[in-house]
Amino acid sequence: MSLQENKKKRSFRNFDEAAGHILEMLSKQLKINTLFIAKNDGQTNEIVKSRNTRKELIIEGSFLPLENTFCSLSISYGEAPLVIEDISKSKMTESLEIASQFDNGSFIGIPVYYEDGEVYGTICGLDNEPFEFTEEHIYTFETMSSLLTYVLELEKANNQIQTLSSPLVPVTKGLAILPVIGEITTQRAQTIIDHVLTKAGEKDLEYLVIDVSGVSQINTAVDEYLLKLVDILKVVGIAPVITGIQPFMALKVPHFAASLKGVLIEANLETALKQLGFVLMQNCPKNSGRL
Incomplete structure (x- = not known):
């Protein structure tokens, strides 16, 4: 592949394309079943991008009340990644109706913020089977969250320029x-x-x-x-x-x-x-x- 072709493949027209590429990169490092990026408005959680391997756990384009999602737990947890290695034994998921579908599966999630601190949504990993998260996995999620913030701000600036x-x-x-x-x-x-x-x-x-x-x-x-x-x-x-x-x-x-x-x-x-x-x-x- 030529340098020009490689540059073309790595260029993204918008946040949606960048999000898809980020999940693709993550999937090569984490062999977890599902990776997804969600957006929420404080009430509704929208799955913007998802990547499933063995089983379709999260459907891209789907909506759920935010309070009934793992994403809500991640946002409440704060800026650090939330790691739940056994969903069935976690006290955090006891009141979460959707948790019963994942038995002793695992979850990792971290909020994605705009630069001003407002929450855009989350980037998460989910499996219906046990998954062991390493320090490297956690660091990677932190990095990808920061990268998504950067992409969001670039898109916002670009939209402002286009409007002006x-x-x-x-x-x-x-x-x-x-x-x-x-x-x-x-x-x-x-x-x-x-x-x-x-x-x-x-x-x-x-x-x-x-x-x-x-x-x-x-x-x-x-x-x-x-x-x-x-x-x-x-x-x-x-x-x-x-x-x-x-x-x-x-x-x-x-x-x-x-x-x-x-x-x-x-x-x-x-x-x-x-x-x-x-x-x-x-x-x-x-x-x-x-x-």
Whole structure:
């Protein structure tokens, strides 16, 4: 495998992909039946990622009340890893209804925190048979918890950057502009959609001008997201207007403009505003002789 291919394999687009890779690495060190990462909101526990070997003990994507999970014990235990080598004999699991399903199995778990100390969830190992945890295993879980915190903060920072790079700029009552700048990836396109829908609802818009003159890269997947945004805006009663479509976009995604049938498309922002009945006016000093 070349260095470039290796780098590509180790790059992650989001927390979900990184979480999957972390469980894969853990599974090579711990021969425990199940490894999983869970997220909770204080009431519900969601299994974000799971990896089972002999038997499916934890189902990815499943939900349970937090109070009825091993994760709740781990969070209550604090920052250190919680190790239960025999679930059937632990006083901590006596009131846990789900514990009866695991007999004399074993559990290890440690909370995953955001940088500000807020709990994201947990990273855990579980087996329905006895499992002996070594100091190395415990240290590895501590390390992976810290790594997940780092990944969470990176994703949060990236989302903030993506939002700031596509701000919704109010122009006047009922009208705003969305300048889209730089390379548009699939992830960024989805972030833009989420951001626009949130802000558009707050600003009671009639028109949203989407200016793509600053876009440097586009592909068919991103094209679908932009068309999705246009369709969603129509559904919620906001008239989309597209400006700044460049020649390379038409060449790379030839059906893009054709798919926008019925949508106002203008070469630039000024002509779009004129079509909507707005005129850009320059403020001039008094007595300058200019309007």
